[in-house]
Amino acid sequence: MKSKSFNTYKQAKEFLLQTIDYEKLTQYKYDTSTFDLKRMEEMMSFVGNPQKKRKSVHITGTKGKGSTSIIISSALQALGMKTGLFTSPHLIYLGERMKVNDKMISQKMFVELINMLMPYIDRITLKNPILMPTFFEIVTAIAFLYFEREKTDISVLEVGMGGRLDSTNIILPEVSIITPVGYDHTDRLGHTLEKIAYEKAGIIKESVPVISSIQEPDTLAVISKRCKEKKSHLYLVGKDVLIHDIKVTRRNGVYGTEFGIETWRNNYKNIFLPLIGRHQVENCATAIGSLEVLSETGVIKVDNELIINALAKICCPARIEVTSENPLIIVDTAHTVASMKILRESIKENFSFRKLILVIGLSSDKDVEGVLKEITAISDDLILTRTGNPREAEPEQMAVMAKRFPHNNLMVIEDIDEALKEAKRIAERDDLICITGSFFLAGKVKEALN
Structure with a gap:
């Protein structure tokens, strides 16, 4: 044959x-x-x-x-x-x-x-x-x-x-x-x-x-x-x-x-x-x-x-990567408690901003609650989303967990493209938009931003 x-x-x-x-x-x-x-x-x-x-x-x-x-x-x-x-x-x-x-x-x-x-x-x-x-x-x-x-x-x-x-x-x-x-x-x-x-x-x-x-x-x-x-x-x-x-x-x-x-x-x-x-x-x-x-x-x-x-010329895509400024947009793939802690500390040490708008989507097999606990404390607006990958956590379920931690404004926007549009809509020039979570999410975001 x-x-x-x-x-x-x-x-x-x-x-x-x-x-x-x-x-x-x-x-x-x-x-x-x-x-x-x-x-x-x-x-x-x-x-x-x-x-x-x-x-x-x-x-x-x-x-x-x-x-x-x-x-x-x-x-x-x-x-x-x-x-x-x-x-x-x-x-x-x-x-x-x-x-x-x-x-x-x-x-x-x-x-x-x-x-x-x-x-x-x-x-x-x-x-x-x-x-x-x-x-x-x-x-x-x-x-x-x-x-x-x-x-x-x-x-x-x-x-x-x-x-x-x-x-x-x-x-x-x-x-x-x-x-x-x-x-x-x-x-x-x-x-x-x-x-x-x-x-x-x-x-x-x-x-x-x-x-x-x-x-x-x-x-x-x-x-x-x-x-x-x-x-x-x-x-x-x-x-x-x-x-x-x-x-x-x-x-x-x-x-x-x-x-x-x-x-x-x-x-x-x-x-x-x-x-x-x-x-x-x-x-x-x-x-x-x-x-x-x-x-x-x-x-x-x-x-x-x-x-x-x-x-001095190294580029690591989607590793706290600055993709644009005014407002500042960074894309990352932090998806564990340890990597989210690193992202939180790196944001605080490296950037000055008025308000942090966080767009996040995670895989369901991760410690979703632990990851959210690490990053929500410094976010002013939290947008929970997904890309449609079968491994991803449901944004509504993530929202239930996120409500246990301090935050100012929480939104569930299932479609990643719409989530990005909303983040850009509410952002002012001196704000920081951080998009993080799974590689699937980062890939979709990079594609959309390009």
């Missing part, structure tokens, strides 16, 4: 939307019955194991892994490395997930690469439909093929969820990175930091060096134990990588932070990072630590000036 193939990106996308997509589901088992790395290994073996032919950096964590991935990728490019970048989820276009030197995969290339996988997908599905690769597995496989096709010098690969059972966890990287671990996906990864850290530490490989952001003691204990078991050297932000002289500032009208970083082998002075929030400084320190490891193992040659210049 001839395998199906696609002539257009639209056809390929429609096929992917019919596969199991755990990014849109709330009820499923998190074990080897649903997340089977053997399936991923077999699919990659079918196309020649492209992931084994390119160098890589592997990154997991609860907070900051996307920003840290972008920072590392930008720095590697500045050092002359042809760099692949795989992140998730996307905001608007699926191709945002896989880039080479900041250029997204073309729709034509996407179709060509998924067609390479279709004979395997059709064969395994015919044999047993339950074994059909998932949305994320197929997209990860396309990224591996793309980086091999483009002959990248190195690729930065962000874990989708967890680490131990993630589709990306079939690589042998040059360095493994763990950003701050916190409470997210607790119904899958576990309800304690130790259990969540166990899943994250699953990316640590035999003798592969590890760099970790600042962690809670329980989390660090799990990571340290795994490193000892795997004979992997562990470098720590706060011990081997130190941050100093942090100063919130604006440079040429751009919001950001100035600081310095000292590592066990280098000193980076007068860094300007055009990202908002002190948490991004820690993400940057973790990224620089990973560059130092890559330099120490001979993968790259570090050049301070090139790295510092690259950092």
Whole structure:
């Protein structure tokens, strides 16, 4: 039987939307019955194991892994490395997930690469439909093929969820990175930091060096134990990588932070990072630590000036991103209690405004009440909305929770476009509109604002 193939990106996308997509589901088992790395290994073996032919950096964590991935990728490019970048989820276009030197995969290339996988997908599905690769597995496989096709010098690969059972966890990287671990996906990864850290530490490989952001003691204990078991050297932000002289500032009208970083082998002075929030400084320190490891193992040659210049041009979409001024509009993806606390503190430290208008939509599997409690206290107008994604919490149910906390004015506007219109209507020039919550919401907002 001839395998199906696609002539257009639209056809390929429609096929992917019919596969199991755990990014849109709330009820499923998190074990080897649903997340089977053997399936991923077999699919990659079918196309020649492209992931084994390119160098890589592997990154997991609860907070900051996307920003840290972008920072590392930008720095590697500045050092002359042809760099692949795989992140998730996307905001608007699926191709945002896989880039080479900041250029997204073309729709034509996407179709060509998924067609390479279709004979395997059709064969395994015919044999047993339950074994059909998932949305994320197929997209990860396309990224591996793309980086091999483009002959990248190195690729930065962000874990989708967890680490131990993630589709990306079939690589042998040059360095493994763990950003701050916190409470997210607790119904899958576990309800304690130790259990969540166990899943994250699953990316640590035999003798592969590890760099970790600042962690809670329980989390660090799990990571340290795994490193000892795997004979992997562990470098720590706060011990081997130190941050100093942090100063919130604006440079040429751009919001950001100035600081310095000292590592066990280098000193980076007068860094300007055009990202908002002190948490991004820690993400940057973790990224620089990973560059130092890559330099120490001979993968790259570090050049301070090139790295510092690259950092000054960083852009992380939908991470407290200023999209316009007068009124000031920022778009973010804070969706956990910890990330919402960071957003609240960053707003207070970085912006001056008369009134804060908050537009928020959250996934139902998050700690919705805890998240709302963190941010409602500083909002003057609260607009609860949604985009129509099946994972999202009902705005009316969110309103019941929000009424338990101090606020001035609460509105439920189901349609995100109408919610944005209302926010702009009631805003004056010196107000701040903050739109935050799920990646689905941020994507819809970015599309609407563009």
